[in-house]
Amino acid sequence: xxxxxxxxxTSSDDALELRPVGAWTAANAATLERLxxxxxxxxxxxxxxxxxxxxVRELDTLGAWLLEKMSRRASSAGHxxxxxxxxxxxxxxxxxxxxxxxxxxxxxxARNPVLAKLSDIGRSTIGAREDVTAFLQMLGALCIAILxxxxxxxxxxxxxLTYQLYRVGWQAIPIVILITFLIGAIIAQQGIFHFRxxxxxxxxxxxxxxxxxxxxxxxxxxxxxxxRSGSAYTAELGSMKMREEIDAxxxxxxxxxEVLMLPRILALVCxxxxxxxxxxxxxxxxxxxxxxxxxxxxxxxxxxxxxxAVSVTHFEVGIIKAPFMALVIGIVACSxxxxxxxxxESLGKQTTTSVVKxxxxxxxxxxxFAVFFASIGM
Amino acid sequence: MQEAAEPFAIRVRDLVVGFRxxxxxxHLALDVxxxxxxxxxxxxxxxxxxxxxxxxxLIPRRGGEIEVMGSPIDHDRPTRGAAGRWGILFxxxxxxxxxxxxQNVQFPLRENLDLSDALMDExxxxxxxxxxxxxxxxxxxxxxxxxxxxxxxxxxxxxxxDPAIVFLDEPTSGLDPIAAGDFDALIKTLQKTLGLxxxxxxxxxxxxxxxxxxxAALADGKIVAIGPxxxxxxxxxxxxxxxFHGKRSQMLxxxxx
Numbered sequence: 001x002x003x004x005x006x007x008x009x010t011s012s013d014d015a016l017e018l019r020p021v022g023a024w025t026a027a028n029a030a031t032l033e034r035l036x037x038x039x040x041x042x043x044x045x046x047x048x049x050x051x052x053x054x055x056v057r058e059l060d061t062l063g064a065w066l067l068e069k070m071s072r073r074a075s076s077a078g079h080x081x082x083x084x085x086x087x088x089x090x091x092x093x094x095x096x097x098x099x100x101x102x103x104x105x106x107x108x109x110a111r112n113p114v115l116a117k118l119s120d121i122g123r124s125t126i127g128a129r130e131d132v133t134a135f136l137q138m139l140g141a142l143c144i145a146i147l148x149x150x151x152x153x154x155x156x157x158x159x160x161l162t163y164q165l166y167r168v169g170w171q172a173i174p175i176v177i178l179i180t181f182l183i184g185a186i187i188a189q190q191g192i193f194h195f196r197x198x199x200x201x202x203x204x205x206x207x208x209x210x211x212x213x214x215x216x217x218x219x220x221x222x223x224x225x226x227x228r229s230g231s232a233y234t235a236e237l238g239s240m241k242m243r244e245e246i247d248a249x250x251x252x253x254x255x256x257x258e259v260l261m262l263p264r265i266l267a268l269v270c271x272x273x274x275x276x277x278x279x280x281x282x283x284x285x286x287x288x289x290x291x292x293x294x295x296x297x298x299x300x301x302x303x304x305x306x307x308x309a310v311s312v313t314h315f316e317v318g319i320i321k322a323p324f325m326a327l328v329i330g331i332v333a334c335s336x337x338x339x340x341x342x343x344x345e346s347l348g349k350q351t352t353t354s355v356v357k358x359x360x361x362x363x364x365x366x367x368x369f370a371v372f373f374a375s376i377g378m
Numbered sequence: 379m380q381e382a383a384e385p386f387a388i389r390v391r392d393l394v395v396g397f398r399x400x401x402x403x404x405h406l407a408l409d410v411x412x413x414x415x416x417x418x419x420x421x422x423x424x425x426x427x428x429x430x431x432x433x434x435x436l437i438p439r440r441g442g443e444i445e446v447m448g449s450p451i452d453h454d455r456p457t458r459g460a461a462g463r464w465g466i467l468f469x470x471x472x473x474x475x476x477x478x479x480x481q482n483v484q485f486p487l488r489e490n491l492d493l494s495d496a497l498m499d500e501x502x503x504x505x506x507x508x509x510x511x512x513x514x515x516x517x518x519x520x521x522x523x524x525x526x527x528x529x530x531x532x533x534x535x536x537x538x539x540d541p542a543i544v545f546l547d548e549p550t551s552g553l554d555p556i557a558a559g560d561f562d563a564l565i566k567t568l569q570k571t572l573g574l575x576x577x578x579x580x581x582x583x584x585x586x587x588x589x590x591x592x593x594a595a596l597a598d599g600k601i602v603a604i605g606p607x608x609x610x611x612x613x614x615x616x617x618x619x620x621x622f623h624g625k626r627s628q629m630l631x632x633x634x635x
Contacts, residue, residue, distance in 0.1 A: 025540065026487075026490075026491060026539050026540055029491040029492060029493050030491070030492040030493070033497055035494060035496060058542035061504060061505065061508070061537075061540050061572070062501055062540065063499065065500060065501060065504055066497075069500070080574070089573060092571040093571050093572060095571075096508060096571045097504065099507065100503065100504040100507040100508060101500055101503050101504055101507065101513075103513065330485070341521060342475070342476045342520075342521035343475030343476065343519065343520065343521045345475055345476040346521075356520055
């Protein structure tokens, strides 16, 4: 049976005799730590310390270390310390523990907080430059791969492209329709509610039409695709990188860009305009239903007003942006995937970075397009 | 005290394990004595790892009984509170990649014991030094370690709570012969110092020969031979003969003079 550990101390003419008793094992860790801490002041006062281990029934590394720590404390104070009565089966353990923790590693010098902050800012600036480089490198590599494919059209991975199209395009349709339908409906409801105050509720059709076709349709869909497919790309390529699959491809004389990234990015570039179109239609449909049931405007009137309000230019402005956004999402997702290092944590980190970065870039790109289209009068 | 009452660290009786209609372990019986190093050999895909994982409760069994240190292993909650009872060295180390080496070793301590941080650091460093690493290595992350170091850290983590039994899944695979020899020596030393029982799945004939007290051969879902290495070399079972007398095993044979 295990017995509760005890530590008794008897002092006789300056020599302190410690008698540990019972089970000095990890199971009694908390008690043992308390016992040995309580003994510390007495240890400092004693001229010589003798540890009599005869009463110890069970011992493990933790107990042995605590006992060793006590005798070490005594000897570091310049006193003589010795251990007697060690049971034969624990001699090896005691000897082993005597060797450990001898050399304390040099403490890491504390950093000046101001300098540390400055250094972090400097590092992230350089990091941002590296991000741009990585993006441009991936873009360049992609262009080279595309040129290669144009020269030898047979080298395009058609199976892979079709499969990726199915995944990022076809399988995304239901969720895209659902979300954009709801967004269209919400915009229409808000428009009707507020425009009614001015008696201008029929203008809600202009607002929904222009907003959805020019901006929201493509932006919402691009953000959803970045979250849905961009993250999947990063995680896939990242785990392939971790398991050296990408290295294996390279050693077989194949270009990972051509085999893995090109079909994925091309699939995104094809899928995003289609999804944007579907999304815009779903949003208009949602707006139309709300206008009918909430605003009392029949579908025929809605369509007629829509016909007046929007021109094909609005639709073009929206859809032209889609492939560029897809390119940005694809390149960010793939280059982040290739930056994954050995650990599971790094995979998670790169996937997060990929989604955050591609959503940010998609919005920046949208802003730049807005400036561009305004200046050419579209 | 307990040694007299229960001479076996692990007792397996009539164990059956299978997946769908494929029976991997077929009415197997195995005893592991306290304080011995038992090596388990068997064909690749022959159920060695399945047997080990069944004993530690990772794979459900169809029938039979398993006792570890005298207490039966339940079907339902086999791994609860197991860290103090056994330590496991997985083949790839299975270190937590988001924690440093020191935090990896401290993890079982932190979860199971109530200790101060300072003491926990000391214990972790002690364990690292016992497996032949330096205190500085404690601040590294698992992705920065070499294969041999990963195995050592994994062993330190397995030993964190001073378990009575350690299970080693191919401890020397992927190590060069020198590192493998060092690791074998380390296992032997630790087994002596800590009084461990070691259950080792291995293909390394050198480790079988040098560190294992007994070797068990698993074939057709049963233990077909068990005993010290020299007894196994005499075994008449065809698979055991093929295993130990194949071309690669010739070096182990006593030279016929």
